[in-house]
């Protein structure tokens with residue numbers, strides 16, 4: 001559990017002249033679930049996308065398995081088996097559920113397809129029921145399951161999830177978080193996750209980072225941050241205090 | 242009366258009465274509309290004076306058409322459509338497709354293969370010329386072009402308004418190489434395809450980062466550039482004069498269709514001389530080329546590259562994050578689409594025996610694109626139907642000589658081609674906004690298809 005899988009070092013990312021990330025350091029070890037929380041516009045999605053190389057970091061470096069991937073094109077980064085369920089799900093709306101999953105397995109050219117697809121269907125039985133339905137006609141929660149399922153089809157070493165609970169009913173969120181936990185425990189899948197639903201995410205994660213205005217301001221184990229009064233005030237208790 | 246379609250005689254009478262009434266109103270309205278435009282016409286007489294020509298007969302025809310049309314619509318068409326809709330609603334439950342529907346593509350191919358012999362049987366060898374050449378070959382060329390463009394526009398979602406450029410590259414490749422070096426059609430056909438594919442790549446590189454409208458504008462310009470090069474590079478292309486005397490294709494070198502050749506097809510079989518054999522040969526040639534295009538498209542759609550094209554159309558960012566190289570994916574779409582355009586172009590050259598820049602104007606690109614859109618982007622059958630209706634329909638106009646009797650001897654129906662083309666497009670787009678076959682056929686049926694019923698998986702219109 002100690003080997004570092006992903007290391008983000010002093011990364012700065014710009015959109016034009018606007019700096020979205022101002023020197024971010026994040027480390028993800030093999031077999032960990034690491035979570036990133038922060039307010040809207042803090043730069044969480046930008047960090048996810050920077051890891052995937054679009055946009056690329058202007059300074060600093062992203063190291064994956066000891067390799068510098070900062071300047072690699074996105075599709076080559078994906079081939080190192082960093083799979084992503086991006087913000088807004090981005091499933092293929094005119095393709096069926098089944099075809100969406102096929103697209104996820106593009107890298108292996110469907111070598112392990114049947115085996116993997118069965119695994120996804122046991123994880124998300126809803127997808128099995130809907131396998132010949134078009135992606136665009138799925139409900140939001142089903143689309144989220146599909147997006148995660150599609151990312152898993154790539155047999156990832158690192159799974160990046162950007163707000164998997166966005167817009168979903170609490171019960172479905174719970175289901176998705178349980179699925180993530182199960183994958184992590186049974187298969188040792190490493191997950192780096194962005195969440196607004198801080199309570200559930202922190203409970204799930206081994207470690208967590210808090211991001212404010214493009215900078216990491218706090219880090220610690222999930223439990224530590226859950227107990228931290230500042231975090232509680234900002235992300236857990238809403239406007240109540 | 243609540244039920245609009247009861248069968249009692251009283252209801253029938255009232256329907257007729259209503260239809261007559263509406264026909265009368267339609268007549269009044271059209272009288273008002275047309276009396277000044279059609280009934281009266283200003284003209285110049287021999288002394289250059291302006292005189293008023295009265296055309297009451299023509300006006301009567303216009304009004305008559307409006308009245309009869311309205312009467313038929315109200316009295317017959319509307320009840321018929323309502324009844325059909327009702328009966329269709331009633332049997333939604335069992336939608337097991339009929340034999341014809343299930344095997345439509347096989348039957349269609351069979352019909353196309355049998356088309357020339359049937360036409361010969363019906364109208365003789367010489368009489369078949371018109372049907373095989375003007376209809377068969379003409380339509381199949383556009384079917385093939387539509388299917389080729391479909392790879393770029395329908396599958397990969399790259400809006401290409403300059404497709405005719407590749408058609409031109411194919412045509413000129415054959416025309417120039419055959420008339421300068423005397424190479425045979427069967428060598429030049431693949432070569433023309435390769436050259437067109439190469440130009441597809443050349444176009445692909447600069448537009449890699451463009452999408453939608455911007456891509457459309459650049460491809461439009463590309464099409465025009467190729468045409469202008471063809472016009473102005475006179476030493477090679479002979480400019481606006483075009484290249485003529487392009488050699489005919491041979492039957493794989495075994496039989497020739499040149500009248501003077503010793504191995505002439507008609508002589509070899511002791512048949513009377515006729516150009517119909519060559520046309521029939523060309524018909525089967527373009528049929529084979531078109532079917533090749535369809536076959537390759539169907540196969541590619543099931544392969545990683547074809548899936549990548551379709552995914553690219555839907556979401557480029559998601560594609561990249563799944564490890565798909567969008568650069569090569571786009572370039573292959575452009576070049577494979579262009580290759581089929583090149584094949585079609587060399588066929589065009591061999592069929593006409595003459596090529597000039599006239600044939601490769603923007604209008605051609607627009608027609609091909611219209612066929613793809615009307616057919617329903619991505620659907621091979623839809624595109625074939627659209628090509629048959631659009632091209633066959635405009636060819637049929639030439640046949641409508643009876644219209645001269647109605648509108649006078651100066652009336653040339655062909656001139657209304659684009660008008661009718663446009664009206665037809667508007668009508669189809671209103672009636673079926675996604676084209677004839679609007680829903681995308683999935684490529685994977687590894688599990689039972691009945692898991693979710695068909696009505697679930699249909700896409701909404703919009």
Ligand SMILES: Nc1ncnc2c1ncn2[C@@H]1O[C@H](COP(=O)(O)OP(=O)(O)OP(=O)(O)O)[C@@H](O)[C@H]1O
Nearest residue numbers: 015018020038039040041042043044045046047087
């Ligand atoms: N394509 C872009 N062009 C310009 N600015 C952008 C772009 N994408 C994001 N930004 C800006 O960068 C900042 C960080 O955005 P980002 O999407 O990373 O936030 P986030 O933390 O994911 O927020 P949320 O929780 O709302 O998803 C924001 O101020 C945003 O306006």
Ligand SMILES: [Mg+2]
Nearest residue numbers: 044045046087
């Ligand atoms: Mg975000």
